[in-house]
Amino acid sequence: MKRLFLLICVTVLALGFFSLTMAEESQRTAVLSDFKGTVEVKSAQNDWIPAAMNMVLKQGDVLRTKKDASAMLQLDGADQTATIEVKENSQLQLAEILENKTEQTQSTLLDLALGEILIKARKLNSEKSKFEVKTPTSIVGVRGTTFSVAVEAVE
Numbered sequence: 001m002k003r004l005f006l007l008i009c010v011t012v013l014a015l016g017f018f019s020l021t022m023a024e025e026s027q028r029t030a031v032l033s034d035f036k037g038t039v040e041v042k043s044a045q046n047d048w049i050p051a052a053m054n055m056v057l058k059q060g061d062v063l064r065t066k067k068d069a070s071a072m073l074q075l076d077g078a079d080q081t082a083t084i085e086v087k088e089n090s091q092l093q094l095a096e097i098l099e100n101k102t103e104q105t106q107s108t109l110l111d112l113a114l115g116e117i118l119i120k121a122r123k124l125n126s127e128k129s130k131f132e133v134k135t136p137t138s139i140v141g142v143r144g145t146t147f148s149v150a151v152e153a154v155e
Contacts, residue, residue, distance in 0.1 A: 006117060008104050008107075012078065013024070013074060014016070020108045022023040022050055024100050024101065024102045025098045025099065025100050026098070026099050026100075026101065027059045027097060027098060027099075028059075028060060028075070028081075028097040028099050028106070028108075029056050029057060029058055029076070029077060029097070029100065029103050030056070030073045030074060030075045030076070030077075030084070030094060030097065031055070031056055031057070031058075032051055032052070032053065032054065032057065032063075032071060032072070032073060032075045033053075033054070033066075033072050033073065033074045034053070034071070035051055035053070035065075035069070035070065035071040035072065035092055036069060036070055037065065037066060037067075037068050037069025037070065038065070038066035038067075038069050038071050039051035039052075039063065039064070039065050039066070039070075039071045039086075040063070040064050040066075041055065041057060041061060041062070041063050041064075042061065042062045042064075042118070043057075043061045043107045044061075045059075045060070045062065048064070049084050049154040051071065051078060051090065053065070055093060057079075058094070058097075059061070059074065059094055059095070059096060060093070060094065060095070061093070061094050061098045062091060062092065062093045062094075063086060063091070063093075063094075064090065064092070065086050065087065065088050065089065065090050065091075065115065066088070066089065067088055067089060068088055070085065070087055070114075071085075071086040071090050072084070072085055072086075073086065075097065075108065078100070080088040080121055080122070081106065081108070081131075082115055082119055082120060082121040082131070083119070083120045083155045084110070084118070084119050085117060085118040085119075086115070086117050087116040087118070088118065089113070089114065089115050090112070090114060090115020091112070091113040091114045091115060092110060092111070092112050092113070092115070092117060092118055093110070093111040093113070094110065095109040095110035095111040095134065096108065096112065097109075102139060103126070103128060104125065104126055105116050105126045105129045105151055106124070106126075106129045106131075106145045107129065107130050107132075108123075108130065108131045108132065109130075109132045109133075109134060109136075110132070110133045110134065111133070111134045112135050112151050113129040113151065114138065114150055114151050114153055115150070115151060116148060116149065116150040116151070117133070117148065117149055117150075118147075119133070119142075119144070119146065119147055119148070119149070121145060121146075121147075122141055122144055123143065123144030124144055130133050131143070131144075135149060135151045136151060137151075
């Protein structure tokens with residue numbers, strides 16, 4: 001009986017610690033500040049919908065541009081951690097955009113399935129922060145710079 005009680009106490013403490021750790025991380029957002037042509041957004045709850053000016057995108061959302069279209073995203077809105085230009089015929093998912101306020105770190109993972117993006121990223125404020133772009137064949141990490149990533153369709 002004492003073992004069962006001890007096991008329950010340890011489990012409750014572990015779950016409490018886990019939920020406290022998870023509560024420290026909060027999701028960030030990106031704002032669609034400009035676009036031209038046919039641009040669509042898909043969230044976990046919805047099918048593809050037409051983009052709208054100043055639309056807020058969250059972690060897991062996917063943005064795609066059609067022929068002769070482009071979109072400009074401001075990661076973290078007015079704070080502008082990065083500016084992301086999504087070129088024509090592209091598909092980009094905001095795979096991970098988190099912030100840990102306790103540790104003052106940010107984690108960014110953009111998943112580019114197809115097309116090209118141009119990123120202007122601010123210098124990261126912490127060594128533990130990360131900014132990465134994933135493609136079907138690689139993952140690129142940066143500390144703060146301007147760079148372009150392109151993924152071509154397999155013919």
